[in-house]
Amino acid sequence: MKTQMKRIATILLCLCAMACSSEEADLKAQPAASGGRTLIVYYSFTNNVRTIVGELAKQINADVLEVQPAEEGLDYAANNYAIGSRLIAAIRQHPEDPASYPSIKPSNIDVSQYDNIIVATPLWWSQMAAPMQSYLFQNGAKMAGKRIGLIVSSASSGISSTVADAKRLIPEGLFLEPNLWIRASQVGQASTMLAEWIEETGLNKDDQTSDMKIKVSDGENIVIFQLNSTSAARSLFNMLPIEVEVENYSNNEKIFYPTPALQYGNDCIEGDCPAGTIALFSPWGNVVMYYAPASRYSGLYILGHAIEDAHLIKNLSGTIRVEPVTTTDASLTAATADRQDIYSIDGSRRITAKANGLKSLKKGLYISNGKKIAVK
Ligand SMILES: Cc1cc2nc3c(=O)[nH]c(=O)nc-3n(C[C@H](O)[C@H](O)[C@H](O)COP(=O)(O)O)c2cc1C
Numbered sequence: 001m002k003t004q005m006k007r008i009a010t011i012l013l014c015l016c017a018m019a020c021s022s023e024e025a026d027l028k029a030q031p032a033a034s035g036g037r038t039l040i041v042y043y044s045f046t047n048n049v050r051t052i053v054g055e056l057a058k059q060i061n062a063d064v065l066e067v068q069p070a071e072e073g074l075d076y077a078a079n080n081y082a083i084g085s086r087l088i089a090a091i092r093q094h095p096e097d098p099a100s101y102p103s104i105k106p107s108n109i110d111v112s113q114y115d116n117i118i119v120a121t122p123l124w125w126s127q128m129a130a131p132m133q134s135y136l137f138q139n140g141a142k143m144a145g146k147r148i149g150l151i152v153s154s155a156s157s158g159i160s161s162t163v164a165d166a167k168r169l170i171p172e173g174l175f176l177e178p179n180l181w182i183r184a185s186q187v188g189q190a191s192t193m194l195a196e197w198i199e200e201t202g203l204n205k206d207d208q209t210s211d212m213k214i215k216v217s218d219g220e221n222i223v224i225f226q227l228n229s230t231s232a233a234r235s236l237f238n239m240l241p242i243e244v245e246v247e248n249y250s251n252n253e254k255i256f257y258p259t260p261a262l263q264y265g266n267d268c269i270e271g272d273c274p275a276g277t278i279a280l281f282s283p284w285g286n287v288v289m290y291y292a293p294a295s296r297y298s299g300l301y302i303l304g305h306a307i308e309d310a311h312l313i314k315n316l317s318g319t320i321r322v323e324p325v326t327t328t329d330a331s332l333t334a335a336t337a338d339r340q341d342i343y344s345i346d347g348s349r350r351i352t353a354k355a356n357g358l359k360s361l362k363k364g365l366y367i368s369n370g371k372k373i374a375v376k
Pocket of ligand 1: 043044045046047048049050076077081084085121122123124125126153154155156157158183184
């Protein structure tokens, strides 16, 4: 999947009183978007992992958190890597002792909000870089039951001991396979390597879906849409319920104008729109429901797709009510309970109407519930 979605989280640093006194983690991150289900947490000393994470954030919908050592300006590579080497040795000797781990700046990100956590780290002396170990020592237990993706960058050493560190520090994480090893010399190819890795791990499988379903009804015709998790889709969902006029546009779409206009960010998805797609045409601010396919268009952002009765989009007219539903929501059942499936006499065309809506049908023969009926 080429999601091209990006949600970068920035967490304002608490560099004042908290950090000055702190022996705790201090974390810098980019601005946070709410509702994200994937967190990328990374540390980088010489920017290789930072570059890798920049590429990754272009490809998946995730918040990003950078681990920062509390003590700034340390050169871990100076004097033949003396500082970095000492930090790793201390952890190796007493991995269970909090005092073995270097202090990092604090974060206000709650990892329990996330389903997927991608840990991206350099390798130091075959182990996970010390500041990342500090973060996971503090937060790894909260990652129980979450899907964990691991990305490691080294100059040349194999990553098995770093993988072992991750599993020690996140003992109940559900580790995705495979891990991704990007050598320093491969950072230029990170974009391609990440795209393949995302596909292999299945990380792309649910990052567009959400638990947001909506019902669009004009009283006669009801269509259920599954929304994706983009900012524009959330914006629509958050303003529901609404009642608006639906209009015909071109020969393949029904449109309406939500008020106020939907908010959208750079996480939005452009792409071809098969029949049943619901989308935001951002230049005009209207929502589009396609009953016949449309091609990708600049600023046309996909919000989701119909999961029930896409063929009825074409029939929507007049005032429509747009409201949230869930699969457990009684309204979904209610929405369909008062309907009767009616087919043209040759069975080629389905015309769904309310049970009491037969009068709206033209004179003729129809099939309803397997029986022939005549409308006079
Ligand atoms: C303290 C320290 C120790 C390192 N130890 C190793 C090592 O044992 N094997 C290796 O292949 N690379 C080692 N490296 C190189 C880094 O793993 C590699 O350059 C990585 O891409 C750095 O990521 P970064 O730029 O995000 O910090 C070490 C780097 C540092 C700073």
